[in-house]
Amino acid sequence: MSKFSFETDVIHGGFAPDKSNFFSVSAPITMSSTYKMADIGIPDLTNGTYIYSRLGNPTREALEKSIAKVENAKHGFAFASGMAAITACVQFLAKSGDHVICGDDVYGGTNWYFSNIAKQNGLNVEMLDLRDISGLTKKVNNKTKIVLFETVTNPLIKVNDVSTIAKAVHEINKDCLVIIDNTFLTPWNMRPLEHGADVVLHSATKYINGHSDCVCGLVATSNDSVRDALFGAQVYLGGVPSPFDSFLVSRGMKTLHLRMPRHYENALKIAKWLQTNEKIEKIWYPGLESHEGYEVLKKLSRTAGGLLTFTIKGSEEQARRFLQSTKLISLAVSLGGYESLAQHPYSMTHANVTEEHKKKIGITKNMIRLSVGLENVDDLINDIENAINIAVSDEHDMKKTITVPPVVEKCATAGN
Ligand SMILES: Cc1ncc(COP(=O)(O)O)c(C=O)c1O
Structure with missing residues (x-):
């Protein structure tokens, strides 16, 4: 738990001036794709652990620290878009044969992904109205790997009760990951991890950036196995944002x-x-x-x-x-x-x-x-x-x- 309030964390949470960044007050845009190593296979640990910018980049890392901070999470990840964040989560957290549940009133792209690609990848997908908790609990079983939904839906503005849904799902299957798309509310309004969710994600293209000038996705979690999977998704699916877009989102977020x-x-x-x-x-x-x-x-x-x-x-x-x-x-x-x-x-x-x-x-x-x-x-x-x-x-x-x-x-x- 941070000792500071949201307003302070959103401004200072991702980056602090120090010698390695020339005491810059704002996070520099580090455009390098690769980093000089200290020895074969060994990064230069005096200046961080960067090897190659798909794996990690200082500007992207400032953004990832920021989203983790404001979501009160241990880990943050940035992706090239909200869709890249959603697909990374599903592809790396569920496997063929798993049962996954998606809210029935999600963004059209998410709906299309679940109704087509996820099914083609062998996932057993169900789209449900998650305001109906007893309908949901009848469907969750020990093969259910993910329940993904939006807090406030689009365009019908249905409100899903994250606390009640997360509790009901975890009572049946404690390993099922409750993943929240909180794009519409943002962490300023609510932090789903504090209501029992395992993962929160955003199309940062929207309120978090707030200036309609770049496309980006963000994910936060305190679950260490989710962290490992999402790092894998960044490395092997490769849908990461550029340093410039990471800078824009970090900058936009400071006034959320x-x-x-x-x-x-x-x-x-x-x-x-x-x-x-x-x-x-x-x-x-x-x-x-x-x-x-x-x-x-x-x-x-x-x-x-x-x-x-x-x-x-x-x-x-x-x-x-x-x-x-x-x-x-x-x-x-x-x-x-x-x-x-x-x-x-x-x-x-x-x-x-x-x-x-x-x-x-x-x-x-x-x-x-x-x-x-x-x-x-x-x-x-x-x-x-x-x-x-x-x-x-x-x-x-x-x-x-x-x-x-x-x-x-x-x-x-x-x-x-
Ligand atoms: C709620 C929600 N989630 C995810 C997305 C996808 O985000 P992006 O356009 O950044 O890929 C959108 C896009 O509008 C959205 O509205």
Whole structure:
């Protein structure tokens, strides 16, 4: 347990100035791919143990120390993307024949990986709604190696009770690894390892970096065998971030505790405003008392975060008009940056999820997901109000549906 608070650890946790780095106050970007050895097979121990940058790099190590510190974990790992982190965990922590459970409302890429690649690799995969604890406990058995889920899901903003799930799983199988994708909440809001999870991971592309300028994944754990496996994944799968991206994420992360409260305040105000707008059909935001996960999230997390989903009255056409009409809020996948973004889950982040699954979990064509940024909230509300009015009016001559060239379509479905 750190003797400092989150705010201090997030700033000082990864790096300290000393002689070996010329007393630099910020971690230098060490671009070298390789390091001079002291003797055959022996690294120069006076300056660290670096051999080759896929195995370890000082800038990446500063980031890895930082995530371990803020997650209150023994070990931290950086990967080239959130997907690289997820696939490294599954590929190196489970083997052919193992049973793995994944939440049924996860990021589209994660869903696709479990539904296709993990199955091809011989894993016995089940996708479950993990709010149903008795349904989950009926499925966990001594062959279950991993239960992986998001704390707050996308786009339906379901809240999964990490403490209850981890306890229920471990009671049946203490060796089963409970792996949490905490991208949406971040360690500032909650630290899943403190609620009984074995591993926490993030798409650091999102809030942790916070500036929408690089792609990265982070993992933290206090389990030593998981540490060995993930180091193996870095070395043998090789999906590690560059020193420059490691530097960007370390830098972005230092203001996480300042950004997250503002994301929340803005999102809450927008959610409350949307509730009063008669053209809005339904809102999913766990900071509203009317949300079914409100009490669970309040127990686990400092705030409800900055993401919300709503449906606009009408059809896909109204959603498209809305998304074409915002001026400040960009129509784009991704989330967690300082700028507000809006997207259409049905055809963007979840395009690669089957129609049947979308129907089952309730992703509809008039649904819009907002990643609420750090702009002035009244400016954002004005932008949203204006776009809603255009979306439901027949008077505006909207851009016609654009015919998507196949290559673009392929990329769009891979977004988040
Ligand atoms: C919750 C969640 N997990 C994982 C990912 C994958 O992360 P990345 O895009 O950094 O590979 C995403 C991407 O949007 C996400 O939203």
